[in-house]
Every structure is written in C-alpha cells, then in structure tokens.
Amino acid sequence: MISIKMQEQVQSSSVIRAMFEEGKRLAEIHGVENVFDFSIGNPNVEPPEEINEAILEILKTENLMSIHGYMNNSGYEEVRAAIAESINDKFGTAFTQNNILMTVGAAGGLNVIFKTLLNPKDEVITFAPFFGEYKNYVKNYEGELVVISPNTIDFQPNLEEFKEKITPKTKAVIINSPNNPTGVIYSEETIIKLSEILREKQKEFGTDIYLVSDEPYRELAYDNVEVPYLSNYYANTIIGYSFSKSLSLPGERIGYLVIPDQAADYKNIISAANIANRILGFVNAPSLFQRVVAKCLNAKVDIDTYNRNRELLYNGLSSYGYQCIKPEGAFYLFVKTPIENDVEFCNLAKKKNILIVTGTAFGCPGYVRIAYCVAYKTIEKALPGFKALIEEVK
Amino acid sequence: MISIKMQEQVQSSSVIRAMFEEGKRLAEIHGVENVFDFSIGNPNVEPPEEINEAILEILKTENLMSIHGYMNNSGYEEVRAAIAESINDKFGTAFTQNNILMTVGAAGGLNVIFKTLLNPKDEVITFAPFFGEYKNYVKNYEGELVVISPNTIDFQPNLEEFKEKITPKTKAVIINSPNNPTGVIYSEETIIKLSEILREKQKEFGTDIYLVSDEPYRELAYDNVEVPYLSNYYANTIIGYSFSKSLSLPGERIGYLVIPDQAADYKNIISAANIANRILGFVNAPSLFQRVVAKCLNAKVDIDTYNRNRELLYNGLSSYGYQCIKPEGAFYLFVKTPIENDVEFCNLAKKKNILIVTGTAFGCPGYVRIAYCVAYKTIEKALPGFKALIEEVK
Known part of the structure; x- marks a missing residue:
C-alpha cells in the first residue's frame, strides 16, 4: 500500500x-x-567545548519563549546577520542576513533549493563520484540527475564531458568539495574553468544555471589547502552549508543556505525558498541550535x-x-x-x-x-x- | 527562474x-x-520548567557524542520506547519503539507519511474548516486534497458528504482534533461513525484507507473533555504528534509518528517512512530535543x-x-x-x-x-x- x-x-x-x-x-x-x-x-x-557552553549561556540569559519559540521561517535575524558577517570576514563577500536562510542541515537546504528551482524533467548535473542522496533529492521534485563520469586521474571534475552534457534543460549543477567520497578539494583552477563553461552555456542557451555547492566538509581541509568560495567566481551560486561535521553536531540538524543578491531572480528564490522550507515541513531550523551556532562561528x-x-x-x-x-x-x-x-x-x-x-x-x-x-x-x-x-x- | x-x-x-x-x-x-x-x-x-532542567541534566550526565550525534533515522531507541510506554499508559494501547518514528515536528511527520503513501492523483480527504497547509503537504507528492464542506451546526465532520466522496482513489483521510481553526474536539461518537464508514468503504472498494490524525493540540483540551485515541477505533490509523504546543517548543521542531502494527502493510510503511525521513532531508528529529521530550512526557x-x-x-x-x-x-x-x-x-x-x-x-x-x-x-x-x-x- x-x-x-x-x-x-x-x-x-x-x-x-x-x-x-x-x-x-x-x-x-x-x-x-x-x-x-x-x-x-x-x-x-x-x-568543541564551546557548544555546551553556548547552550548554558543561552539558557541563563535568554527568555524561554525566544529560545524555543517560532521565528520567521528563514531563521532568527540576528543569527543570520552573524553568519553573513562571518562569511564576509573569511571570504571577502558582502552578504547580509537577507542572503541567509537557516535550514535543517545541508540535506534540508538542498531539498529546499531543489523544490524552489526544479520543474519536472529539469536536469541537475553532478560529477561522479558523488554522494548518492543527490539522486533522491533531485527525484523528490521530478528532476533528473545527469552524472558526469569520473576523472580517475586526480578526481577533479571531468570538465570536457561536463561541457557536452549541459543542455537547455540544465537548471542546476551540484558539486561537493571537499568531496565525499574522494576527499579531493576542487582547485581554484577547476572552479574558474567550471564557471567559465557555465557562463558560456548560459549565454548559448539563454538560460540561468545555478551552481549549488554542498559544503558540509568546508572546515575539514588539511595542510592549509584553500577551499574556494564559489560565489566569488560565479554569480548564480547557491551554497548549502552544514554544521554537522565542522562542529560534530550531525544529530541536531542545523545548517544554512546562502543565496547571493547576484543570483538571477534572487528575490523570488529567497521568497520561494522560505515557503519551501515551510511547506516541506521543516518550518524552520531548530531554534536553540540556531542561537548556539551563531555563538560558535569560530569554533571547530x-x-x-x-x-x-x-x-x-x-x-x-x-x-x-x-x-x-x-x-x-x-x-x-x-x-x-x-x-x-x-x-x-x-x-x-x-x-x-x-x-x-x-x-x-x-x-x-x-x-x-x-x-x-x-x-x-x-x-x-x-x-x-x-x-x-x-x-x-x- | x-x-x-x-x-x-x-x-x-x-x-x-x-x-x-x-x-x-x-x-x-x-x-x-x-x-x-x-x-x-x-x-x-x-x-514548563522541566524543559530547561532536562537540558541541563542531559548536558551534565550524557556524553557529547550521544547528545549531538547521529542515530537511526527513526530516532533514539530509548526515546521511542519511552514515548510508546507513555502512550500505552494513557490510552491502553500496546505500542513499542517499533511503532514510533521521531519527526521534525508534526509538519515533518505529515510530509513523511504522505511521501510514504501517495502515488500521483491519489486522493486525501479532509473536513473543512481545515489547516491550509494540508493542501501543500498533499500537493508536494502529487496527491489531491478532497475537501468535505463544513457542518456549521457544531463543526463535527460532515459524515454524510464524507461517505459520498470516498472513492477507490482515496488513500488517506486527515483529521485534526482539537481542531484548528474551530477548537472543536471530534466526539467519540463521530470517531466511531467515521471509522465504520471507512471500514465499509475499504470493503466496498477492496482498498486500504489510512486515517491520519494530526495532533498538535491533543494536550490542550479544556474542562476535562476527552480526545479519543484513534488507533483504538480504527486499525489503519497513523498519528502525527507534535510537542510544539503541549510544551511550547514550536521552534525546536520535535514530534513523532505512531504507526501501529495493525495498520495494513505496517512493515513497509515503517521502512518507507524511515527512508522518506532521510531523503526528504530531515534525516532525523533534532537529537538533543529527542532526549529532552523523553524526560518531559508528563510535563505540560x-x-x-x-x-x-x-x-x-x-x-x-x-x-x-x-x-x-x-x-x-x-x-x-x-x-x-x-x-x-x-x-x-x-x-x-x-x-x-x-x-x-x-x-x-x-x-x-x-x-x-x-x-x-x-x-x-x-x-x-x-x-x-x-x-x-x-x-x-x-
């Protein structure tokens, strides 16, 4: 049944x-x-110790209704502002709270953004090897995941094949760096080339193609290797972040989406993502942990x-x-x-x-x-x- | 775009x-x-005070990994067992942890269950006046919400019209008592009649029709009026509960589904609901608050x-x-x-x-x-x- x-x-x-x-x-x-x-x-x-310290401080200093209550579907304004500021400090961006939507982890954020963007039969491209759940997230909204075969030399994305597989139905590309399952970080060179290809193809087809960056592993980079911040390379970028790995909080389901002003149709995306967050049943990211992560943006x-x-x-x-x-x-x-x-x-x-x-x-x-x-x-x-x-x- | x-x-x-x-x-x-x-x-x-007391106790006594970590998608086993026992005590049921799936609030639970049950064009019946989000939850999975017109005499469901509108495509009926927006509690007489109609129609059409009970207001009943526990009246019942109102925790997104053994195709529903919880991007109900509500099952x-x-x-x-x-x-x-x-x-x-x-x-x-x-x-x-x-x- x-x-x-x-x-x-x-x-x-x-x-x-x-x-x-x-x-x-x-x-x-x-x-x-x-x-x-x-x-x-x-x-x-x-x-990190900061997590439980933050919880204790919040319980001590804030009133019960504002700790556990409803807020705007996109999350507490001050939390979103703190996150925007922290990103700006690290990556030279110029986000405000209006670019941030708090989500139930990155998995929640990706579902929200695919619900927002995809019409049936729209194509989403990803690069093998890839996190298997992407297929489900895309299928949830009747989209089709198009998989680019792996480049097994260095596991940077196979950009030749990518170029060929972009069509007028390509609505989004989802990438994940540092990557699950390879641990590879997509190099700045890769990101620049990938962005150029996307801009060319947008022009060729007269479409907008969103680059969705799934970033649960951003803070787990070794030997000081840099993980390029994608919105600095490509305007139609949407970032899905999670604190699950950076703060070892996978059970608490807390993350956010970054939707830059420069992204095409920005205002409608923000409005729609807010509504998607609500009607998919997330409603809002868990309230206490919104406040907790805002206090732990430099913890790791x-x-x-x-x-x-x-x-x-x-x-x-x-x-x-x-x-x-x-x-x-x-x-x-x-x-x-x-x-x-x-x-x-x-x-x-x-x-x-x-x-x-x-x-x-x-x-x-x-x-x-x-x-x-x-x-x-x-x-x-x-x-x-x-x-x-x-x-x-x- | x-x-x-x-x-x-x-x-x-x-x-x-x-x-x-x-x-x-x-x-x-x-x-x-x-x-x-x-x-x-x-x-x-x-x-209630018990909430923050529970948080403090958990932080003091449990290890960090088990407070904030991943668990089975359906939730902590001991939390589910405690909830099952509490329901059994109150309503004479015989649930175990295997009947409970922890969800991101009732909104999350309803999305999980509709994802689990609905094929495109399947019909879900509800009684006006009804919480407007039901339309969205059903549409998320290509189902169709069939609305029974209101009985404005006493706002109990209009069972005459209900009988007529059940078809072979009716997959579920969703009710909400105490009701938003009327505050009316569906009487035991109503529930008995409604269950009889459903059983008759199941027989007539050779189908299973699930009665989905959305229960965020169960604990908010005045003058000791009883709110019948639906699985005691109808086998194919699925209950969506939320702690948002009973414990004033709407921001924390914590609730559960009850899927009784007696429900047709029980095992597949449980398996599928678990997967739906994961692939819709909830993954699991927030971990700290799973433990918190387990300690506050008698608080109000x-x-x-x-x-x-x-x-x-x-x-x-x-x-x-x-x-x-x-x-x-x-x-x-x-x-x-x-x-x-x-x-x-x-x-x-x-x-x-x-x-x-x-x-x-x-x-x-x-x-x-x-x-x-x-x-x-x-x-x-x-x-x-x-x-x-x-x-x-x-």
Whole structure:
C-alpha cells in the first residue's frame, strides 16, 4: 500500500540494511572491538567545548519563549546577520542576513533549493563520484540527475564531458568539495574553468544555471589547502552549508543556505525558498541550535584527530600497494580496488571484519570508500587485514 | 527562474505577507501595544520548567557524542520506547519503539507519511474548516486534497458528504482534533461513525484507507473533555504528534509518528517512512530535543492561561451578539462574521487595529479565526473594538 516510488526505495535500501545487519552479526561473533566499521561518515571527534557552553549561556540569559519559540521561517535575524558577517570576514563577500536562510542541515537546504528551482524533467548535473542522496533529492521534485563520469586521474571534475552534457534543460549543477567520497578539494583552477563553461552555456542557451555547492566538509581541509568560495567566481551560486561535521553536531540538524543578491531572480528564490522550507515541513531550523551556532562561528572540531587517521591509513594502504589519491579534506579515502569488481572486494573485506562501501554506490565502480572518522586504534587494528586482503587477491 | 509551482506559492503568500506588513505598519503608527494581533497560532505560554532542567541534566550526565550525534533515522531507541510506554499508559494501547518514528515536528511527520503513501492523483480527504497547509503537504507528492464542506451546526465532520466522496482513489483521510481553526474536539461518537464508514468503504472498494490524525493540540483540551485515541477505533490509523504546543517548543521542531502494527502493510510503511525521513532531508528529529521530550512526557504548559483567555474572549464576543461555538480545545475561536463576506470583515477589523484570519483561508467562508494565544490584556483591550465592530455592521 505504500507508493510505487517508495517501494523501489525500500527494496534498494534493504541492501544497505543487510550490510548493517551483517556488521552487527559480525560484532556478535567476533566482539565489537574486532569489527572495523569504515562504512559511515559519522564524526567521531567530540563537538568543541564551546557548544555546551553556548547552550548554558543561552539558557541563563535568554527568555524561554525566544529560545524555543517560532521565528520567521528563514531563521532568527540576528543569527543570520552573524553568519553573513562571518562569511564576509573569511571570504571577502558582502552578504547580509537577507542572503541567509537557516535550514535543517545541508540535506534540508538542498531539498529546499531543489523544490524552489526544479520543474519536472529539469536536469541537475553532478560529477561522479558523488554522494548518492543527490539522486533522491533531485527525484523528490521530478528532476533528473545527469552524472558526469569520473576523472580517475586526480578526481577533479571531468570538465570536457561536463561541457557536452549541459543542455537547455540544465537548471542546476551540484558539486561537493571537499568531496565525499574522494576527499579531493576542487582547485581554484577547476572552479574558474567550471564557471567559465557555465557562463558560456548560459549565454548559448539563454538560460540561468545555478551552481549549488554542498559544503558540509568546508572546515575539514588539511595542510592549509584553500577551499574556494564559489560565489566569488560565479554569480548564480547557491551554497548549502552544514554544521554537522565542522562542529560534530550531525544529530541536531542545523545548517544554512546562502543565496547571493547576484543570483538571477534572487528575490523570488529567497521568497520561494522560505515557503519551501515551510511547506516541506521543516518550518524552520531548530531554534536553540540556531542561537548556539551563531555563538560558535569560530569554533571547530579538533581536525588533527582526523588528520592523524588520514596519515596512518593513507601511508599504510599505500605501502601495501593500494592506489589512492591522498585526500585533502573530509574524512574519506577513495581507494582503487585491486580487483575490478568493487562489490566483490567489499565482500572479501567483510571476511576480514572490515566494512567499507563500494564505489558503485557513488557512481564510480572499481573503487571503495573508507570513512576514517573512527578511532585511531580501529585503523591500527584493521591495517593487517587490508594488507592480507591485497596479498590474497594479487 | 523558480519553478512554476513555486511561482504560484510566492504569489499567494504575498497576500499573507501584505497582512503581516500591514500589522507592522499599524504598530508603528499606533504603538505595538495598541495593535491586537490574533492572527498567528504561536504559543504565548512559557515552556514548563522541566524543559530547561532536562537540558541541563542531559548536558551534565550524557556524553557529547550521544547528545549531538547521529542515530537511526527513526530516532533514539530509548526515546521511542519511552514515548510508546507513555502512550500505552494513557490510552491502553500496546505500542513499542517499533511503532514510533521521531519527526521534525508534526509538519515533518505529515510530509513523511504522505511521501510514504501517495502515488500521483491519489486522493486525501479532509473536513473543512481545515489547516491550509494540508493542501501543500498533499500537493508536494502529487496527491489531491478532497475537501468535505463544513457542518456549521457544531463543526463535527460532515459524515454524510464524507461517505459520498470516498472513492477507490482515496488513500488517506486527515483529521485534526482539537481542531484548528474551530477548537472543536471530534466526539467519540463521530470517531466511531467515521471509522465504520471507512471500514465499509475499504470493503466496498477492496482498498486500504489510512486515517491520519494530526495532533498538535491533543494536550490542550479544556474542562476535562476527552480526545479519543484513534488507533483504538480504527486499525489503519497513523498519528502525527507534535510537542510544539503541549510544551511550547514550536521552534525546536520535535514530534513523532505512531504507526501501529495493525495498520495494513505496517512493515513497509515503517521502512518507507524511515527512508522518506532521510531523503526528504530531515534525516532525523533534532537529537538533543529527542532526549529532552523523553524526560518531559508528563510535563505540560499551563493550560489555565489559555482557558482564562478562552472564557474572556468567548463570553465577551457572545455578549455582543457574535455567534460561535465555545471551543473545547486548542487556542482558537471560530466566529461567524456578522456580515457575509469574511474578507471584508477582516479588513474592517484591521481598521480597529484587530488582526484576524479569514475563514476562507480554512475552506469555510463567512467565519473568522481568532487565535487567543495572546496576553490576557490584549483581549481586554481588543474587546471594545470587537463590540464597536458588530454594532457598526448591524
């Protein structure tokens, strides 16, 4: 009796559930400490102290109605103003509160913006490998996700193919840098070229093409690599930010959209996004946490912990002969499987109690994603398994 | 460049915005204390003390990762178990955590359940007067809202017309009791009859028809009137609950769905609702507030404040000759306009600095909704205006 669309979803999700159940089964047999779960992008670094300090201060100083009450659907004005100012300080932009819409995480923000923009059959382009949920977010509004095949040399987007696949029906392009699943940061050169292509194609087709930037990993960049701020390169940019990873608050569902004045049809987008936020049932981003993040805009999780994991895992796997790009951000390593079939490789890994995700799930077969947001010890204990695995299949 | 659907939304919402702007304009001219805003259903009674006590206790006793982290999309198991137990205690049901899905408020829950159930063109029936957002929630999933005309005698649902309008395409019926905008509680007799009709029609058409109960006002019932618990009357019931009004937490976006074992296709509904929660971008209900409400299941706002407002407003308006049903719950009074045109009446009221909402907005012209979740003094100061208003038009 559930809808046809959701029947398909239930069927395909049962595969993931099966994997999850298998992990639980393994943990029961071998003990949870001997099962190495690298499958989920769930922060394992504690939120910074500032978070709970901010909560306590808010409870002490603000009145109950304004802590937990309704506000404008787009969020508290002072929170939005503080966020705009913080972005301006960091990236030389000139946003005001009117460019910021508080959302229920980045996932909420992306749904709001696709609801706002997409007519049925509109096309949204993304670059493989990509976060699988984009397909769902686009399909929610009858749009069609067009996937550009991966550039497996350095995992920067494949701009040649991109150019060819833009059509008059292309309404948006969604990118994600630092990237899930590769950890690659799209370079300034990439962003400049990508913007040029978009401007050309807008002119050619007489359309507006929005560049939607999904940025949950912006603050997780290693070795001081810069993550270009896209609105500085392309006018029709919309940014979807989340505090889930930067502050380790994934359960609290707090993020925002940036909709710049320069974006075509700016006023209608803002109005429509506000309404979409309401009618999709978000209504507003959680009120207490709006105030909390406004007080923690310069706080950050301890990224060194992730960095140590990155070094240990990357160096270990490389020394065994695995091929992979050293990630510059996020907490994922995207590794070429030593056998062609990544699904089969994941099954072999499972026999060593190692849980990882197929590249196929990200539109890039022949690879696997290893999420290293786990305890250092987990990596140490899993490395011999990875070593044995490559030796077996070679 | 926004989607066609959202263009319509922006246009129609500009009317509401105009009203809001008008209110602000009036406040600037006459002073905010001389403008009487009865237009919004925003709780004005403080959250109970237990809320902030619960937050403090959680911060003190739980570890940071489990306070703010990810959990299963359906919510923390122990929170869901506590809610199930609390419902069982109050209503003699036998739910477990497996029947509860934590949601981003009731608005989030209703979107999740319509996403789960509706194929394009499926019909959802509701009874006028009704909360206008239902139309949007159903349209989000290409469904069609079928509105049963109001029974203006006592504002119980018009069951004769209901019977006639159920078709093989009827997938769900959505009801809301205590009702927004009437404050009426659907009686046990109503619920029994409605359930019988649904069972008959299910048999006749060989379909399952889900009764979706939107219950943000369940705890706001006066004079100890009982609000029947629908799953005790009809197997295919799905309940959407919110803590927004019962605990005055509308900004925090916290509620849940109850999906009983007895509901047809229960297992698939649960699975699909979980996935819908994720892919619509809610992902999960805010984590800290899941734990907070679990600790406050017996807490309640001071309903006497609303009750005093109810008495003052109802008695005042009645004494001037206004006709209305005395509300048994929620914080709304639904009043017959002394002139036929409710839009015109709202405009006349505005001239007395009184802001109220047309019945037309709830599918019931010739009436207005007065939200009395305001300061007692606001009602006292507005009453002379209401009196002058009816005298002028009579």
